[in-house]
Structures are given as C-alpha cells and as structure tokens.
Amino acid sequence: MIVDELNSQPELPDPLIFALDFDSAAEADKLVDALGDAGGFYKVGMELFAAAGPDYVRSLTGRGKRVFLDMKYYDIGETVRRAVAVAAKSGATFLTVHAVGQVMRAAIEGRGDSPMKLLAVTVLTSLDDNDLHDMGHSCTVSELVAKRVAQARDLGIEGIVASPLEARSIRQIAGPGAVLVTPGVRSRGASQGDQKRVATPADAIRDGASYLVIGRQVTRAADPVAAVAAIRDELSGILCTR
C-alpha cells in the first residue's frame, strides 16, 4: 500500500479496552486517573456494576471515556428488553447479551434507536464439549459458536465477544463489518494468571479482532502507563495494514 493511500484512510479506532475489574468506584478511578489520556475505553463488568452501578458508568462517559458494559444479559424477553432500554440511557458504547435468539431479539427491541451497540456472547469460554452435553446440547462448542454467530449476524446484532483463538473463524462468519471483541490476550512474557487459552495482542488483531479487552496485564501493573505503551508499541505497524 502506498503512503498516500495510508494517509487518506479514516483514522482507525483505538482498539484497547481496559477491564475495570475492581470492587469499588474508588479503586477503578485510581486506574482511570493513572492512565489519563492513555486509556479511552473501559469495560465495566458485573463486579464494578454491582458496587457502583450506572452512576459510575455515567461518571466515566462524563469524563469523555467510552464504556463497554459487560452485563451478559440472559433472561426472559420482557426483562431483557426493559433492562437494555435502561442500559442504553447510561451512555455505554457496547453492551453484552447472550447469543440466544429470544434474548437477542428482545435486546434489539430494548435498544431502540440508541447508538449503543449490542455484542453477543456465544458460548462462555469456561464451557467445553462435556459441559454442553450436560446442558442437553448434542453439538460441539465450535459448532454451537458458529451457529450462534450466524444467528446474531442475521438478527442484526453488531458484534461478538470471542476468544482470540476463535477470532479468525468468527470473523469469516460475522463478516467484515462486525465488531469483534477479544479478551484473553497477553503479550509474550506477561503472566497469564488463570487464563489458559491466550493470544498476543498482535495475533488477535491480525486474526480479525476489532478491540482487545486488556485486564491484569495493565490493571495490576506496577506502571500501568508503561504497560499500555508497550502494548501499543507491539501493535504499531499492524493497525494500519489490517
């Protein structure tokens, strides 16, 4: 690709989302303050939401940060529709729901004309083929993931949360316009913690991820700003060619 073509491309979005896995707003704020301009997008999951609720989401968006609300909603249609409608008012950019037809249809209805994008969680990465068998499914995890990605795409769900090791195959089914968010990424040499199936940030982006959820590698680092800079360094050169 020649330089002029590169320069004329629209600016690609910052792909790094930092997981605020903390039990209080004060702890989460310590990281947000420490990162400053180095962090523009944060994941608020069940733990922080239970502790600090929608007020904390609004405080982040009020500071100009984007929020990935990782609620993984899964309930009867009416409840999901109403909960998604309320979540949409928080100013979150992404919200997760389980990739079950009834749940996804209700979420789309609840979101209405809000700009918040819905991301589907296909099969939790903690489940294996035996767990699916126990739950009454006769297919494998990869078959169920493929089926649910296709259904999410057909219903108009904008994105998928997936292991980086599945990114390539999911991207093929979801299509080039889908938002693909991958947790479970670790730079080479970084501690894996309890994650078993990880890929490097660069590999995840190469395989089609749009955004990476980064947790402990940054949130528990002695110098979080340096940890973010190292990841951005790893990614430089890849983002402009994808």
Ligand code: C5P
């Ligand atoms: O600290 P670490 O980078 O492992 O954090 C990853 C974040 O992504 C956590 O918030 C975790 O809940 C979330 N996540 C994950 N694996 C999944 C789904 C979500 O690690 N399959």
